[in-house]
Amino acid sequence: MAGPKPSADKANSLLAAPQLAGVLAIVMVLHLVAREHFLLFHTLVELLRIIVLCGLFALAWHTRQWSDNHFLRIVGKAAIFIAGIEVFHTLAYRGIGLFGPDDGNLPTQLWVAFRSLEAFAFLLAALLAARAVRPGWLLAGYAAATAFFTGLIVTGLFPDAYLEPAGLTPFKINAEYVIAFTFGLAMLLLFARRGLFEPGVHWLIQASLVFNILATLAFTRYVSVYGLANEIGHYFLFISTYLIYRGILVTGLTTPYQLMFRDLKCHQEHLEELVEERTARLRQSEQLNNSFVTNSPAILIITDRDGRISLANPAFETLAGRPASEMTGKPPHEIIDAQIADAIERNNQTAIRAGKAVASTEAVTVEGQQRLFEAVHFPLFDEAGQISGTGAIATEVTEHRRLQTNYELMLQASMDALLLADEQGNFVQVNQAAVVLTGYTEPELLAMNLRDIDVSERNDAIGFRLERVSHDRSGRFESRWRSKDGEVRDVELSIQLFDGVVNNGFCAFVRDISQQRADLRRIEFLARYDALTKLPNRARFEELAQQRLKQAARNGLEGMLVYIDLDNFKDINDSLGHYMGDALLRELGQRLQALADPKRLFARSSGDEFIALLEVESGEASVATELARIQQAVLAPVTVNGHQLVTTVSVGVSLYPEDGQDFTTLYRNADTAMYAAKTDGRNTWRRFDRAMQEKASERQQLLAELRGALSRDEFSLHYQPQVSLIDRELIGAEALLRWHHPVLGQVSPARFVPIAEESGLIVEIGEWVLRQVCRQGRAWHEAGLPPITLAVNLSAIQFQHHDLPSTVARILDETGFDGRHLELELTESVLAGDEARVAQTIALLKHHHIRVAIDDFGTGYSSMAYLNRFAVDKLKIDQSFVREMDTDRNSASVVTAIIRLAHSLDLNVIAEGVETERQAQHLAQLDCDEAQGYHFGRPVPPKAFTALLQTLPEQC
Known part of the structure; x- marks a missing residue:
């Protein structure tokens, strides 16, 4: 396997000054490209490697029968598999992202895969440099390794190699070190077997491995896929590839050819003896060629050096419409259509200039029909090696191409x-x-x-x-x-x-759509159950409680609703961390779930609050017994990681039917009693009493004042900005209702909106809000301010009103406001109503180009079928999830699931309640489209919002 002796001729030098200068020039050009467009730089570098790797494979494959270069065989047969994975790495690179999410993880995983395969190939080649290995075993082994890596990546079992924004994962860095160690081990083995190589080739391979190691180490240092370390690593990798090209590809071609020519010289005399035999065969071949030319359905034509036709077969006669005898000795322009003659002359000249065969596809008109031909034009040489003419073979592929094009379009579409x-x-x-x-x-x-x-x-x-x-x-x-x-x-x-x-x-x-379904099931679970404790959440508990209360009413049973709040739970989170707090809640949830049976229902209401609905017998003793059982389960110490956690609870109790006959009343009264227990020193329980009903009288007073608020002009609107998370520009605003009472002062919407909905006043108030928003939007438009989308909340009662579409249309007509800039926000519960009526109402609204959004998404229940069936444009993530997403894993899971579901259905997503930059950045990383909250601006009166709109051109 030893190579030939080094030549003194500089042209045959393995690594001369011009070659080094060329490498340096390429590196400089790549550096300039990297500064302007890193993605183009990365694609060029990878493309160079892929081309060389394919060349190595071609060399190894086509010389496998006679080459004794075992090192080339082993590395060369791995090259095509390395190149294959590297192609997918290049196409998946961030910025191209043809496969899956456009992030840095997938291309980095593919990088680790083909670099591992490359290191293994060099090590195997170094180990078996003196031994012949069956090509089939090599190809099978490399194919198995490629399939193994690809399978791990496709199935998600391959460890993450790059995460935003941290950068490289420990797995990726450790993998690079293992790869570098493998290259180093290959160097040692090659040095021990250096006698098998020509000295210059051996040291070029060693140098290539050194640069491979440097490249590998560089790829452990970057954080961004566009970082400097990543760029430097690619320079080292390019130099390594060039060195292996000089050391293996060039010498692998030169040496075999030298041996071949030596063998030819040795057999020259024998070849001369075969001349007569070959001459006889040539005569036979000539006869066969004449038969082929005559009977071939393909068009055959030969022209001399002056472009005159010297041979034309019957197929060409048919195309030209005249016999060969009339065409021989004449140029094509004299005997055939000018379009066909131009194509023949043009392609003949191309073949003459190239000095080799050239292929072309020509569309020509024959007898008024467009026909397509595939042709090969080639130069003919005389004995002196001079071009004596040209030949051409053409086949009509009109119908084949038409069918092929249609079929490919169908598949590609x-x-x-x-x-x-x-x-x-x-x-x-x-x-x-x-x-x-x-x-x-x-x-x-x-x-x-x-x-x-x-x-x-x-x-x-x-x-x-x-x-x-x-x-x-x-x-x-x-x-x-x-x-x-x-x-x-x-x-x-x-x-x-x-x-x-x-x-x-x-x-x-x-x-x-399995992933969409899985996302929906996840959302449905999170909408009904607490992810941490697996207990029903507040919404699901209410559904179940209402069912049990109806059964109790039918059967004459008594019960109680228990509101449990952990005392000083915040201290546990602050002192021991959220992990310990979550562990405590999880254990308490399991203990309460262990008490559940057909007579006892438990749920997690919020962060550190639980609720229960229990069937009890008449008398205080039964109540005390049930509470003692709950307190015994909750107050028992919890051990987490060696820490013994002990907590106390404040408990509120309301009895059914004495303290309320529906869930809402019982829940409100139990909550009131719980706060009374906290006020009384905590670690105790209180039962609701009638003295706590002062809030009810306050509600009646508030309702009375609310009835005249509209006529007294006590309502006003404030506007809260909505921004794009892509560029942080103002794109819309939500109109928020405010009530200023002359005596009560500013009344919170949380106090008066539920009362307005229960009393039906919300329909009249909602119409006033919509009209004011449209008037304001029209005024901003006439003032020349930038157009934005104005969002208005619609309650379920408003939406169910039979004349809502006509009311909205009338208001748009009265105010002249463009419906394209109006967005109506509905609650999830609206979609679960009469599907036909809901679909009809939304369709009538969409007829005016009005956008429809689902408000507080995630707090109720919406099936994907609803979202598909109704023309919804946007999902609005409830602020309770947004505010807790950085501290509560359950909330973060809900936010992530909603965004993924929305985008899979081509819906926009807006998050409300964004109060910090951290929340905004987190949402942006999750590809949330829009945001709203105090971080971007508080609700302000129209005058202040007008001033904000006037600054938009300056911001742009």
């Missing part, structure tokens, strides 16, 4: 699985995406029926759906498919009926 089926649902054609989705091979799918993989419906129901599509010619529905590995996936099918030549069939585009 679909990012989803595409399946063609006959009228019975038997698959007749599928694309690769369908193979990936189902796990079945194409032949397996073509032997199957839709009913074989659909598991969500009975066979007769599937047949009914296909009949419905046949009638309507299209259909869209959701289903569940079982893949070959047994996994059941949620899918969405869009089916079109197509008319075949003999029979009709179905064209189905299928999209995997």
